[in-house]
Amino acid sequence: MTELLAALGSLFTTPIVPAAFGGVTWGILGGALPGISPSITMALLLPFTYGMAPTTAVVLLASTYVGAEYGGSIPAILIGTPGTNAAAATVVDGYMMKQQGKGGEALGISLYSGFVGGLFGMLVLVGLTERLSSVALAFTPSSYFALGVLGLSVIATLSGESLVTGFIAGVLGLMISTIGTDPVTGLNRFTFGSPDLLSGIPPLLVMVGVYAMSELFMKTGEPDWEKATLEDARIKFPSPAIWRRIALPQAIGSVVGAFEGMMPGAGGAVSSFLAYNEARRWSRHKEEFGHGSPEGIAAPEAANNTVACTALVPMLSLGIPSSNSSAVLLGGFLMHGLIPGPLLFVNHPDVVHGLYTGLFVANVAMLIIGYLIMSPCMWLVGRPKPYLMAFIYALVVSGVYAIQTSLFHVGLAIAFGVLGSAMKYFRLPVLPMVLGVVLGFVVESNYRRALVLSDGDYRTFIQDPIAAGLLITAFLFIIGSVVRHLREA
Amino acid sequence: MKPAAVTKDKAQRELALGSATLAIAAVYYLLAIRIPQSDIADVIGAQGLPKTYASLLAGLSIILIVRAAMARRRAAAPDATPAIPKPRLQRGVAWRVFGMLMNGVIYILVVPWLGYILSIAALIAATVYYQGGELNRRAAGVAIGGAVVLWLLFVRLLHIAHPAGIWPSLL
Numbered sequence: 132m133t134e135l136l137a138a139l140g141s142l143f144t145t146p147i148v149p150a151a152f153g154g155v156t157w158g159i160l161g162g163a164l165p166g167i168s169p170s171i172t173m174a175l176l177l178p179f180t181y182g183m184a185p186t187t188a189v190v191l192l193a194s195t196y197v198g199a200e201y202g203g204s205i206p207a208i209l210i211g212t213p214g215t216n217a218a219a220a221t222v223v224d225g226y227m228m229k230q231q232g233k234g235g236e237a238l239g240i241s242l243y244s245g246f247v248g249g250l251f252g253m254l255v256l257v258g259l260t261e262r263l264s265s266v267a268l269a270f271t272p273s274s275y276f277a278l279g280v281l282g283l284s285v286i287a288t289l290s291g292e293s294l295v296t297g298f299i300a301g302v303l304g305l306m307i308s309t310i311g312t313d314p315v316t317g318l319n320r321f322t323f324g325s326p327d328l329l330s331g332i333p334p335l336l337v338m339v340g341v342y343a344m345s346e347l348f349m350k351t352g353e354p355d356w357e358k359a360t361l362e363d364a365r366i367k368f369p370s371p372a373i374w375r376r377i378a379l380p381q382a383i384g385s386v387v388g389a390f391e392g393m394m395p396g397a398g399g400a401v402s403s404f405l406a407y408n409e410a411r412r413w414s415r416h417k418e419e420f421g422h423g424s425p426e427g428i429a430a431p432e433a434a435n436n437t438v439a440c441t442a443l444v445p446m447l448s449l450g451i452p453s454s455n456s457s458a459v460l461l462g463g464f465l466m467h468g469l470i471p472g473p474l475l476f477v478n479h480p481d482v483v484h485g486l487y488t489g490l491f492v493a494n495v496a497m498l499i500i501g502y503l504i505m506s507p508c509m510w511l512v513g514r515p516k517p518y519l520m521a522f523i524y525a526l527v528v529s530g531v532y533a534i535q536t537s538l539f540h541v542g543l544a545i546a547f548g549v550l551g552s553a554m555k556y557f558r559l560p561v562l563p564m565v566l567g568v569v570l571g572f573v574v575e576s577n578y579r580r581a582l583v584l585s586d587g588d589y590r591t592f593i594q595d596p597i598a599a600g601l602l603i604t605a606f607l608f609i610i611g612s613v614v615r616h617l618r619e620a
Numbered sequence: 621m622k623p624a625a626v627t628k629d630k631a632q633r634e635l636a637l638g639s640a641t642l643a644i645a646a647v648y649y650l651l652a653i654r655i656p657q658s659d660i661a662d663v664i665g666a667q668g669l670p671k672t673y674a675s676l677l678a679g680l681s682i683i684l685i686v687r688a689a690m691a692r693r694r695a696a697a698p699d700a701t702p703a704i705p706k707p708r709l710q711r712g713v714a715w716r717v718f719g720m721l722m723n724g725v726i727y728i729l730v731v732p733w734l735g736y737i738l739s740i741a742a743l744i745a746a747t748v749y750y751q752g753g754e755l756n757r758r759a760a761g762v763a764i765g766g767a768v769v770l771w772l773l774f775v776r777l778l779h780i781a782h783p784a785g786i787w788p789s790l791l
Contacts, residue, residue, distance in 0.1 A: 182778070295684050296634075299641055302677045306648055309673070313666040316658040320666055321651055348720050351751060352713030517753030518762050521744040524720075528727060529740065529770050533780040538728050545724040552717070557637040579664050587663040 147485055150183075150190040151492035155500050158198020163206055163508050164519065167346070168215050169199035169439075170455035174342040175523065177335050177463060178530030185467040186482050190489030192463045193443065196456050197249060197493040200435045201501060204241040206512060208234060208428075217435035220403040224420065224427030231423050235367035240425050241432045242501040243369060244381050248433030249494035251385035252392065252440025256447075257487055259393075261476055263448035270473050272580040273591050277601035278472065279574035282451040284605035286563040287612030293558075294616045300559045304567020305574075307332055314576035315583070327539040334462045336531065336540055337568045340547020341554070341561050342455065343527050347520060348552045355516040366502055369425070377429035380410035384430040388437025393444050394453065402438050403431035436497075440490055447471050447483065450573070458565045465569070631692035638684035641677055649674035719750035735785025736775070741767035 154176075161172025173195050180188035203215030208225035221241060228237040270278075286301040287294060310321045311331025322328040369377065384406035391402035410430030411420045420427050443460070445451045450472030452458035464471050469479055476483055511519070531544045554561055581598075585591035592598050652670035723746045731739040745763035749755050774780045 179778075295680055295687070296637070299637075299677065299680045299684065302673055302680065303641070303644075306644075306670070306673050306677070309670050313655075315664075316661050316666050318656060318658055318666045320655050320670065344724075348717050351716045351720050355752075515753060517748045517751035518759075520751045521747035521753075521762070522766050524723070524747045525740050525744050525766055525770055528724060528743065529736075529774050529782070532782065533774055533778065536781060538731065541724070542728050545721065545728075548724075549721060557633060559637065575669050578669070579662050582664060583662045 146184075146187055147190050147489045148492055150187045151194040151489045152496045152500065154191040154194025154196075154489075155198035155493050155496040156504060158195035158200075159202035159205070159497075159500060159504050160508060160511055161195070162199035162202025162215050162218075163512050167523075168342075168455070169196050169203070169217075170338075170459050171342045171346055172199045172202075173456060173459040173463075174338050175527060175530070177339060177459065177466070178534050180463055181466060181534045185464075185469055185479070186485035186489075188467055189460065189463055189469075189482060189486050190493075192460050193439075193486060193490055194493035194496070196439045196460065197436065197490065197497055198500070199456075200439045201242060201245040201432070201497055202508070203435075204245070204428075204432055205238065205505075205508060208237045208241060209509075210512075215435075217400045217403050217431075217438070219400060220407040220431035221428055223407070224422070224424045227421070227423035228425070228428070233423065235365045236369060236373070236425070237428055238366045238505075239369050240373065240377060240428045242366060242498065244377065244384065244429040244432040245436035245501075246494055246498050247381045248385045248388055248436035249440060249490075249497065251433075252389060252437035253487070253490055253494065255389045255437075256440045256443055256490070259444050260448045260483075263444065269597055271595055271598070272577040272584060273595040273598040274601065275472075276574060276577035276581055277592065277595075277598035277605070278449060278451075279570045279577065281601045281605040281608070282449070282570045283566060283574065284608040285451060285453065286566060287609045294613060296557075296559050297563045300554065300561070301563040301567045304337075304564035304569075305571045307337065307564075307568050308571020309575070314572065315579045325539075327537065331572075332543065332568070333466070333534075333540075334565070334568050335466050335534065336543045337547050338459050338462050338565060339527060339531055340544045341551030341565065342459070343523070344544055344548025345551025345555060345561075347524050347527070348548055349555055350516075350520060353516075366505060373425050376416075377425050379413060380406075380426040380430035381433040383409045383413060384433030385437045387430075388434035389441045391434070392438035392441030392453070400435075402434040406430040406434035436494075443486075447475065447486075448473070450475075450570075452566065452569070455562050455565070458562060458569065461569055470573075627691055627695040631688040631695060634684050634688035635692070638681045638688060642681035642685065645674045645677035645681060648677070716750045716752070720747065723747055723750065731785065732783050733785050735787030736782035737767050737771050737787050738785070739783075740770055 157176060158169065158172055161167050161175065162169060173192050176192060176195055180191055183191070199215060200217055203218030204221045204225065207218040207221040208229050211222055211226035211229075225237045225241065228234065283301060283305075286297050308331070310328055312318070312329055313320055319329065384402075387406040387409060388402045391405060407420075407427060407430050410426050411417055414420065414424075414426050416424060416426065438454075439456075442452075442454050442457045445453050446457040446461055450461070450470065452461045461471055464475075469475060469482060527544070528541055531541050532538065534540060551561060553559075554564070581591050582589070592602060649671060652667050652674055655667045655670070657665060657667070723743055726746075727739055727743045730742075734742075741763045744766045745755065745759055748759045748762065753759055771782075775782055
């Protein structure tokens with residue numbers, strides 16, 4: 132109750148409402164562009180949040196995530212091309228409904244199911260996050276080191292088809308995190324005499340480079356996407372009969388999304404397909420799935436919007452991002468000097484409560500903006516791809532420069548764009564590298580501090596019960612992934 | 621593509637990746653051991669974790685190389701599958717990707733003296749071209765319009781001082 136009152140209070144003290152509406156608008160527009168994922172949409176916005184108050188910035192980014200998850204379903208339904216990976220499951224029945232002349236109804240089902248899923252995700256987020264982080268005050272440098280290792284162990288799950296390439300990407304990220312001033316001795320490492328590198332490489336630049344810039348490079352040469360007409364894009368309220376029919380798939384999608392959102396590496400795409408499958412299994416109209424079933428839209432859309440909230444549970448409470456989008460949000464926190472994890476709730480409760488409120492407003496805003504934005508959204512999707520890509524490139528370059536008015540940073544973002552493109556070519560997963568960059572400093576500084584405090588005694592990591600528990604969990608996590616990969620091989 | 625050809629293609633890719641990361645590990649290690657030692661250093665020291673990371677990367681790279689070499693041998697051994705053309709990046713597309721990269725590099729080089737508006741307009745126009753669009757009046761309009769919108773957003777609204785260059789003298 133106290134949290135709810137505090138969250139309500141923040142509604143009137145910070146510009147949360149405009150931030151939530153702005154973020155949702157940007158998110159829907161970005162998500163609606165095929166190939167521009169929620170994480171890229173958020174990464175494009177990151178530089179603009181630099182001068183904002185921390186609460187406003189994190190609300191803007193989190194609302195973008197919420198909006199992008201819905202935005203991805205618009206082209207999925209109207210042109211059969213998912214705007215985001217998570218909307219891929221929506222294509223199956225959404226596009227079929229559009230071909231049957233029920234595109235408006237499909238968009239309405241998507242919007243309302245996203246709203247229902249988002250609200251459920253919010254409840255899970257508020258209910259679980261603070262409890263998970265309540266052990267905050269007992270954390271020592273050993274525990275923080277172990278927490279960082281647990282975060283890095285997520286790499287094992289995020290590695291996709293090859294565990295080795297996932298770990299390689301993770302180690303590359305850790306290497307990047309060592310550039311700059313040494314956290315204990317203050318010595319310069321890998322700076323090559325450049326003052327621009329003394330403070331290290333900001334995770335923000337890595338994210339903008341490997342997500343947004345590399346996507347611009349890799350999209351070069353791809354054909355333009357199909358265009359839809361405005362007549363297709365009038366949202367219709369689902370009828371009471373449809374409402375009754377989609378209630379169960381929405382509940383299934385919400386529950387699946389809640390669990391999958393908190394699982395490292397699962398994300399919106401996995402949860403959408405799982406929810407689709409489960410909704411089909413429990414449906415009385417199984418035969419309609421794949422032929423324009425409203426349930427086939429409701430379940431995945433409820434799931435991916437639930438994920439947009441529940442993916443923040445491990446990120447906020449433990450500082451461990453479980454998806455690309457929550458990694459970008461983590462970058463936004465770090466940029467404002469906020470360290471997600473146990474102490475966030477002690478040191479910055481205002482930001483956390485503001486974020487809760489912002490997410491609630493964002494879900495309501497999604498309903499309103501979802502209706503209003505359809506025409507501009509379709510206009511934007513209808514623009515030729517070369518013009519859109521050119522404007523996005525200019526926006527990224529200008530935004531990165533704006534952070535510290537540094538052309539060196541623009542160069543770094545481009546360099547990371549090249550690295551991201553090379554990683555995609557070699558099928559090296561990007562998220563493990565981002566995790567390495569983000570968690571590298573936490574791991575190294577706390578590892579060494581813990582050893583300084585214990586006079587170099589390594590037993591400190593076993594004697595501290597929290598550290599020992601977290602390290603054992605990380606170890607089991609890695610072993611589990613290795614066994615799974617060996618079985619699949 | 622037949623499974624053997626897929627395996628061979630993947631193996632070649634992994635071999636190239638493993639060799640590249642092994643080289644990165646070697647260079648990084650050499651740079652790590654050149655980090656000076658401090659009198660106030662802890663037991664690990666400034667070199668400690670970088671050296672560990674380099675060793676880890678080298679170990680993982682070797683595993684990847686060995687695995688790729690074994691997979692390549694397995695793919696080549698049992699049957700003489702006729703060579704299937706690999707889906708390569710088309711030369712035209714590769715040039716366009718390179719052009720996209722150079723757009724950014726040239727922007728960094730020219731913006732200090734050309735100024736933000738002119739440079740960003742040129743960046744937009746060049747990107748339209750490399751993304752497969754035509755350089756016509758419409759593209760010029762988009763470039764100029766886009767530059768003005770971004771200038772209004774960053775310089776006028778957000779008060780971020782982008783390089784002015786020769787632009788003010790042209791007005």
